[in-house]
Amino acid sequence: MQIKKVFSLALFLLFLSSCEQNKIQNIEVQITPKPLNQTMGQGFFELSSTTGLNYPEELKISGEFLKSFIEQSKSIKLKKGNDIRFSIDETITSDEGYTLKVSPETIEIKAKTDKGAFYAVQSFRQMLPVAFEIGNFEKSKVEIPAITIADAPRFSYRGMHLDVGRHMYPVAFIKKYIDALAMLKMNTFHWHLTEDQGWRIEIKKYPKLQEVAAYRNETLKGHYSDQPQQFDSKRYGGYYTQEEVKDIVAYAQERFVTVIPEIEMPGHSQAAIAAYPELGCKEEQVEVATKWGIFEDIYCTKEETFTFLEDVLDEVLELFPSEYIHIGGDEAPKTRWKECPNCQKRIKEEGLKDEHELQNYFITRMEKYLNSKGRQIxxxxxxxxxxxxxxxTVMSWRGTSGAVQAAKSGHNVVMTPTSHCYFDYYQSKNEDEPTAIGGFLPLEKVYAFNPIPEELTEEESQYVLGAQGNVWTEYIPTEDHVEYMVFPRIFAMSEVVWSSPSNKNYPDFVNRLEHFHERLEALSINYANHLYELSGQLQNENEQLSYTLETVTxxxxxxYTMDGTEPTFKSETYSKPIPLNKSVNIKAAVFENNERLGSVFSERINLHKAVGAEIAIDKEPHKAFLGSGAEGLINGISGSDTRFGDKEWLGFWGEDIEITIDLGAEVEITSIETRFYNGNGQWIYAPRTLEIAFDNDKDFKTYELSPENLIVNFKANFKDIRAKTITIKVPNFGTIAEGKQGAGNEAWTFIDEIIVN
Incomplete structure (x- = not known):
């Protein structure tokens, strides 16, 4: 009898042990960016004040970072020993690669360099409870699941940008920004320091840069497109002292983040010219710019300018040890150069063809100077x-064509196209989103970005160093607002540049991101939470229209409801596509435990006569702004009033287009409506005219448009028209004029739903 009891107890304990092992085995370690390889083990490592830490001098930064991170909890103090061991492993091919092995006995971190070990620590950090982030972990031990990780980045350049010319932020915030980059294994901070609206770095040889160029008299209120434009009448500005810059650069170095300074030239230099008018072609006094955009006062190409810029760069080089110095080079109107005797003399003396070659002369001359100092531009x-x-090296932002051209010529490239990398764009269709410059860049689109353009061969793709997210701050005046625009899109970008494409999976990413929210809150990072938002899609199968809803969580x-009322926990539960036979106003939301999560999704579906018809466009939409394809122009759904990059707007760059709609049978047509986005600040211009013809009629009727507002509406009414086909010609606006954003480039055309009644 006693033997039976002992045997039963043993079985019970074995069962408990098995359950516990399975429990540990099934723990999901959620690390972002996703490691190259990770395998869960059995059991766990117990971290406590009996744990010993050992690291060689070559891995000191990583070892000290881990020690400090754990010990800030105050409840665990590490001692010397080999329970957590750092070691050099020369067999790891990548300087930024590492292995991390957690077993019940030890934690082993191996890397070729301190940088690789540091990234191992960042992965290990995410395995610890969130309380460690703010030093309030109160227990005496923590159990860490056994795991083996072998990891290395996909790209060598993994960056984030921050513009402090339009709005600037305290040193403490710049360090917080760098901390976030390091946590997500990003290794480059592109610091945009000079602009038309403000010069933000102390240059001791030129004190007026601090006294004059660093301050503007007032700032534009509202959006650039608002009419009339209004200003706040408040002086704004400031700059970072050289001591502050040294402090920030050193802080970044301790986290293996390289700071690349940007000193704009020859354009975006009105603030510097305001301080030293002799740097401009007209040598006349100008003001530091008070609104956003492109300005015609750019650096003149006379010798005094190059002396000034070389002097400035000499001081910059003393502060920044980075291999690269960013010299801007964008959006430089040639108006002043065309009128300037000095510039025209330079063109003639150097045997240049035009002002564009003069810009190449300018950039090449500055490159030679920086090369002579051991740096690259x-x-x-x-x-x-x-x-x-x-x-x-080229930073490709106007799509990918610049990257393709540069890479095919053997030049290195960093990818940062507006379509996937501009975090100053809207990230949600919610109308209560804070004002942004325009565009629409949701989290999923960032995550889907592939930095290797499809036009490149495998050999040419080696010139793509990586990618970065850009944060232009015209409409981002505070630190909280910066964080809101950056987080969580920075998580998606970190995975784009670090993780293997074969490991990327958006639903898995969303699950890890949802888990990360608690850590962001502990770090007092203000993030945008759009994970509980819905997306909808009109479907047409066997001539039956229906509408689908989905959420990524x-x-x-x-x-949902279909009468425009707010959904509650008592509303209809969505389980399959909703059949449609009339115009409806669907409202829906995500619920859990009878509580609504996130905002209410709203979609007005207008079943006009063209919905479900056949449509063709003689040009392909630009691949960055495909919307829902041609069918999206007649799906009964209008695009956002402010987010031209959503899935309902179609974008075409510099092309006239012709649209043909086949209604399937002859019907009476009383009106045709559509609308165009007119965000000139983003190079988008509504057409001046529109042409319409019916069936095979070659006699197109021309209609005039008045492109004055941000949204340009068009409607044509008809009498006694019956037709089967409609043809609409949309001519492109043409080349953008000098002095405007994007001057010299072809304009974009963005068109929304075509409504046929």
């Missing part, structure tokens, strides 16, 4: 115009 893709400086219910 990087610039926006406009530096390709007129020929590329011999050793320049799992285990949640979708409840």
């Amino acid at each position: 990087i610039g926006w893709d406009e530096i390709l115009e007129g020929g590329l400086a011999p050793n320049a 799992k285990g949640k219910a979708i409840l």
Whole structure:
């Protein structure tokens, strides 16, 4: 009898042990960016004040970071020993690669360099409870699941940008920004320091840069497109002292983040010219710019300018040890150069063809100077115009064509196209989003970005160093607002540049991101939470229209109404596509435990006569702004009033288009409506005219448009028209005029729903 009891107890304990092992085995370690390889083990490592830490001098930064991070909890103090061991492993091929092995006995971190070990620590950090982030972990031990990680980045350049010319932020915030980059294994901070609206770095040889160029008299209120424009009448500005810059650079170095300064030239230099008018072609006094945009006062190409810029760069080089110095090179109108005797003399003396080649001369000359100091230049893709400086690296922002051109010429490239990398764009269709410059860049689109353009061969793709997210701050005046625009899109970008494409999975990413929210809150980072928003899609199968709803988060219910009322936990539960036979106003939301999560999704579906018809466009939409394809123009759904990049607007760059709609049968047509986005600040212009014809009629009727507002509406009424087909010609606006944003480039055309009644 006693033997049976002992045997039963043993079985019970074995069962408990098995359950515990399975429990540990099934723990999901959620690390972002996703590691290259990770395998869960059995059991766990117990971290406590009996744990010993050992690291060689070569891995000191990483070892000290981990020690400090754990010990800030105050409840655990590490001692010397080999329970947590750092070691050099020369067999790891990547300087930024590492292995991290957690077993019940030890934690082993191996890397070729301190940088690789540091990234191992950042992965390990995410395995610890969130309380460690703010030093209030009160327990005496913590159990860490056994795991083996072998990891290395996909790209060598993994960056984030911050513009402090339009709005600037305290040193403490710049360090917080760098901390976030390091946590997500990003290694480059692109610091945009000079602008038309403010010069933000102390240059001791030129004190007026601090006294004059660093301050503007007032700032534009509202959006650039608002009419009339209004200003706040408040002096704004400031600059970072050289001591502050040294402090920030050193802080970044301790986190293996390289700070690349940007000193704009030859354009975006009105603030400097306001301080020293002799740097401009007219040598007349101008003011530091008080609104956003492109300005015609750019650096003149006379010798005094190059002396000034070389002096400035000499001081910059003393502060920044980075290999690269960013020299801008973008959006430099040539108006002043065309009128300037000095610039025209330079063109003639140097045997240049035009002002574009003069810009190449300017950039090449600055490159030679920086090369003589052992540095390299990087610039926006406009530096390709007129020929590329011999050793320049191109930062491709106007789509990917600049990157393709540069890479095929053997130049290094960093990818940062507006379509996927501009975090100053809207990230949600919610109308209560804070004012942004325009555009629409949701989290999923950032995550879907592939930095390797499809036009490049495998050999040419080696010139793509990586990618970065850009944060231009015209409409981002505070630190909280910066964080709101950056987080969580920075998580998606970190995975784009670090993780293997084969490991990327958006639903898995969303699950990890949802888990990360608690850590962001502990770090007092203000993030945008759009994970509980819904997306909808009109479907047409076998001539039956229906509407689908989905959310990226799992285990949640979708409840909806079709009469425009707010959904509650008592509303209809979505389980399959909603059949449609009339115009409706669907409202829906994600619910969990009878509580609504996130905002209410709203979609007005207008079943006009063209919905479900056949449509063709003689040009393909630009691949960055495909919307829902041609069918999206007649799906009964209008695009956002402010987010031209959403899935309902179609974008075409510099092309006339012809649209043909086949209604399937002859019907009476009383009106045709559509609308165009007219965000000139983003190079988008509504057409001046529109042409319409019916069936095979070659006699198109021309209609005039008045492109004055941000949204340009068009409606034509008809009498006694019956037709089967409609043809609409939309001519492109043409080349953008000098002095405007994007001057010299072809305009974009953005068109929304075509409504046929």
